[in-house]
Amino acid sequence: MSSPSARQLHLNAFIYPAGHHEAAWRHPSSQPERIFDADYYHQIAQTAEAAKFDAIFFADGPALRSEARYSTAGRLEPITLLASVAAATERIGLIATASTTYYEPYNLARLFSTLDFLSRGRAGWNIVTTSTDAAAENFGLPTHPDPAVRYERAREFVDAALRLWDSWEDDAIVADRDSGLYADTDKIHRAEFVGKHLQVRGPFNAPRSPQGNPVLVQAGASNDGRAFAAQYAEAIFTAHQTLGHAQAFYGDIRARAEALGRNPDHVKILPGISPFIGDTERAARDLEREFNELTVPAYGLYQLRGITEVDLSTLDLDAPVPIDIFGDAGDVTDNKRSRKQVVAGIVERERPTVRQLLHRLAGARGHRVVTGTPEQIADTISEWFTHGAADGFNVMPPYYPGGLEVFTETVVPLLRRRGLFRSEYTGTTLREHFDLPRPASQFAGDRAASHAG
């Protein structure tokens, strides 16, 4: 057993309605009838918290993205949902996805600030620019903006939000009942953000929240996405199929962060991992097969088209996938869809039939599926963690709630025995779980700045 001061894994439970496998809702172990109930998410969060996970996480997008005919396409809005979960938990971090393309900074900054207050410092924001074209038409835009424009706005958005969150210095509230002085308004600053896409004057209408600002999380793997992540992200969710790709990404992000003057240890890199767990490897493979046999090819083809913009529906399901149909599988350094390159890599390495490819992606939409015994899963986690590929994992159970329970009951104890994962929380905030500093307000001590309050 390693010493308690050894580098520790970070584990995040990525919650998906009935589970990450696209056919999870059809399997008897899932509970699709509960996916719009608060209790269901409270139970899952409490399972993750009992196992001392760093955080739970919800993806999101402002459009109906999936084919509802075959999948649990509806979603609760995650910030609101996590505010509910905050009331049913004590320690676990709460990370919600929200779009910089389809929100206004003042509104979104308030939602996350409030979540941080309600949870006493457990909020995280997964910053996305939204990749689905359908969102634009829900906001009166004729077309979805290009990635470069979306990232330009995203930078402005985060800069503006940070100025709002910082606008009350930590000690702005005096609350002196005798004198009647509530706040020192010299310590409440206007944001005065003026960008190309966004203007926000401020000041913010709430004090600085427990964490200063929510932990900033990001998941873009394109060149723009990586540049953004290296500058802003404190945690990164990412999808890799091989150790080599994960190592390359890990090294690239850390080098980019360092080049920008950041401490690379303040960027936690968490690849996705979707575990099918069995007492024996065969049992695990049988379980995975059971799920794959419940998939509907029409839905898999629809999803694949969404991920890659390539349509395989005219091909025979049992014919081999043309080797170059998804293009180059090389390292992602342009703005091509990074997930498309993950798919191209699978095709290049595994030469699957269409059906095999659909099954390969059914588990976690391009994230890595690991199938085996608890020891085998723990070995994989340990290998990536100790070989410069990951600071932890974004755990994506194929089905909920049972898939998370099996992981926490069988894999987590092995990780503890190996000295890789905490037995108790040592802090109370998400920043503390992730070993991240609490930032000072950018206005702290800046008595000359404009103020209003």
Added chain:
Amino acid sequence: MSSPSARQLHLNAFIYPAGHHEAAWRHPSSQPERIFDADYYHQIAQTAEAAKFDAIFFADGPALRSEARYSTAGRLEPITLLASVAAATERIGLIATASTTYYEPYNLARLFSTLDFLSRGRAGWNIVTTSTDAAAENFGLPTHPDPAVRYERAREFVDAALRLWDSWEDDAIVADRDSGLYADTDKIHRAEFVGKHLQVRGPFNAPRSPQGNPVLVQAGASNDGRAFAAQYAEAIFTAHQTLGHAQAFYGDIRARAEALGRNPDHVKILPGISPFIGDTERAARDLEREFNELTVPAYGLYQLRGITEVDLSTLDLDAPVPIDIFGDAGDVTDNKRSRKQVVAGIVERERPTVRQLLHRLAGARGHRVVTGTPEQIADTISEWFTHGAADGFNVMPPYYPGGLEVFTETVVPLLRRRGLFRSEYTGTTLREHFDLPRPASQFAGDRAASHAG
């Protein structure tokens, strides 16, 4: 005691950080150090729920509105806050304010839909167009839109939101594990809303929520506000100082609703009432005086300017307020600030000094302050309720949490004894508490409509 089937009062607790009196935070009975804690609001909501109140309610605006030097100007965002309260309560309705001027329908519809799911049907939306000029600059707008434009957008906003909330018919989800059919996509409709200010295509990315849509609440008292309320509102918060004004408003709104083909009983009218309660009338008056003596005139003048756009700061505090300085106190039928006319009425009837006027408004910003014994408070409530002025009250305790506790412990039992208020909830949703129907989806049965899912 009346029969249980008699017309029943509706009681809503209007929650305000340290209390509605502007100096509440300075009084030893308030708890300003808790106003950013979830527990504080859970406790208040549980007090209201134990007393079988219909709902709790939060005001809101996307700007720092008050002078933070003298007041608890910071605010938690109310939808997120109510999602937390939903997890700590079982029955009480949860009404949040949100602006149609500074939100996008798709985002806001999701927040309320999620709150309705998380609370199993207890969400309400207080629809505001936002009256503070400061908000515009937080959203990159050079100026705050005129009231007529704001209401035009508000109508489009609510229409679009209703189409989103209706977009999945109630029985759209099939969830047949055997066949693999999750939803009948013929029952998932695009919103296809095209207005002058807003375009929203849809479909919504969640099923229809327990109440169909949140209870629609409104508080505008101008002519535009009344017309809007008569068309959309299912509950109205309003401010009146005299029985006569309240009766006139009550009759006007019901007549307008009826003229639009609505059942006027489906518009619950709830005037604000801020109770100072004592064992004797003298004790109650002493308590009110204690609070008023803690006010800071500079803050009162600032607030008065915000409400009326009239600046009295050059006048002697002990000089009489010029009789016509706030203009006409008559019935509000144009787009003048309705609260300004409430102030004009106080000046006309009471001929106060500047200081007296500031004290008069310190309690509840123009809402009615009632000061007396529990019997006297109950008499006032009963008089307005039985004389065509109110369907219930928006209770605005001068200080929290104690001010609500005193009301529920002393006034509510008297209202029960008089047969005016429930002893137990008879329903589980806010619509049921308010005796409002659950609307059918506007797309129900409309098989020819465009759909996508």
